[in-house]
Amino acid sequence: MTTTIATKPIAGQKPGTSGLRKKTAQFMQPGYLENFVQSIWDGIGGVIGKTLVLGGDGRFFNDRAAQIILRMAAASGAAKVIVGQNALLSTPAASHLIRLRGADGGIIMSASHNPGGPDEDFGVKYNTANGGPAPESVTNRIFAATESITQYLTLEADDIDLSALGTHQLGAMAVEVVDPVTDYQALMETLFDFDAIRALIAGGFQLRFDAMHAVTGPYAVAILETTLGAAPGSVVNAVPLPDFGKGHPDPNPVWARDLMDTMFGTAAPDFGAASDGDGDRNMIVGRGVYVTPSDSLAVLAANAHLAPGYAGGLKGVARSMPTSCAVDLVAEAKGIKSYATPTGWKFFGNLLDAGLATLCGEESAGTGSDHVREKDGLWAVLLWLNILAARRQSVAEVMHDHWAEYGRVYYSRHDYEAIDSDIANTLIADLRGRLDTLPGTAAGALTVSKAADFAYDDPVDGSLTEKQGIEITFEGGARLVLRLSGTGTEGATLRVYLERLEVQRDQMDQDAQAALAPVVTAAEALAEIRTRTGRTAPDVMT
Ligand code: VG1
Ligand code: CO
Structure with a gap:
């Protein structure tokens, strides 16, 4: 039996770099997952008669979330959901399954590289019929739906046994459980x-x-x-x-x-x-x-x-x-x-x-x-x-x-994690405000040749995406990029990307951090990362 549950918008359900990621406890609060899933349905024009793929990375709450999503798909009139056994599907396998089966889209339950567990992270991502993550035009509609939601639909029904391969029935909807690996x-x-x-x-x-x-x-x-x-x-x-x-x-x-x-x-x-x-x-x-x-x-x-x-x-x-x-x-x-x-x-x-x-x-x-x-x-x-x-x-x-x-491009990324959001935003905003003045100025031993806020003009659909990171190039070809992460769940994470091309044959075996030291010094001179954040070193260097 379909039930309609009254609800109110929950602030902050904005998909980031890769879907919505929050603390698991937040996702498990009554209505949180339900609001977001209903908003997906609303943002994509409903799921009546549609076929969807569903799977996740197996993290804490994956199994429960799968049952909730299945009931909501059935209540909203989906024809079929293809689910990986035990609600497991890797992200690429889910993408393949959507394409292989000609599905209308899919939901991947994952916070990817973020840790999992009751005190860690959970996430939900919607992929479109091409098998790929929903483009911003779609995630913007989903977000808009989270801001005006008044109700969600669900079904009163028992859990489906997702360990059993084959087709099950959930109300009028078919649930096909498949081996996640075979295809x-x-x-x-x-x-x-x-x-x-x-x-x-x-x-x-x-x-x-x-x-x-x-x-x-x-x-x-x-x-x-x-x-x-x-x-x-x-x-x-x-x-x-x-x-x-x-x-x-x-x-x-x-x-x-x-x-x-x-x-x-x-x-x-x-x-x-x-x-x-x-x-x-x-x-x-x-x-x-x-x-x-x-x-x-x-x-x-x-x-x-x-x-x-x-x-x-x-x-x-x-x-x-x-x-x-x-x-x-x-x-x-x-x-x-x-x-x-x-x-x-x-x-x-x-x-x-x-x-x-x-x-x-x-x-x-x-x-x-x-x-x-x-x-x-x-x-x-x-x-x-x-x-x-x-x-x-x-x-x-x-x-x-x-x-x-x-030639060898020495490369490293320095992450400053869980820093104060205001400090991070101000750091980026201040740098952004000075970009025009930077070319020609010295930063440590390097001289800035170009400084720009990266904007992407999609060559296929003409959409413009702005403020995607600050890119600073130095004379001689070294490059520095700064941006804020869109996948974190605590404070802000500042990512500092450093690179330098080396073409001399006898210089190919340096330690990457040593080879990049002048770029690190330039980054500090330009953005005052350590002074502003109070950190003496990055949390993670890759
Ligand atoms: C990070 C990475 C980005 C990647 C994204 C999702 O995003 O930098 O390259 O596409 O995670 O990866 P951000 O906004 O935190 O820098 V996964 O494997 O976590 O879905
Ligand atoms: Co991942």
């Missing part, structure tokens, strides 16, 4: 030379994949161990846990410390990788060598043609603006276009749909292609393995060859 794995097998990777592994190549107790565990075990023959136990932390083992499921050298220690230790395997909470990020580490995500994107762009799915070459590439220029150098050499977009995967959707770009990436450990409309962690791992199998080289050799050919 995704089939797609991977069309893109990569599984025989070559299997032969590489059979020849003694060792790998370690850290699923960080998050959603990629079952995918990685099925693909890397069962199908490709990696030794049992190559995938570690493989069982998704509601609190991710109390860790941050964020694949970077800080939060994937164990993997880094293994890869830099005496018995290091040949290849290491990790993924995040919802499986769309990846970290790549060779024996004794960490590959920055910006470099990884460049290497994948340079070598993608070695994998069957990309043998015809790339139509173009795209990177988020703060991502290093390394991929631009590859694009230039290949004679293809490189696009720079605002941070967040939703900005790549139009380029992929229009066939302007094949490969996309972000400095935050996201890489992907036009096979789905999300970034894809395991996809990147498999492309790397395919490239290593084809080139018969180690990760370190691939990197050195790459830098020798294109």
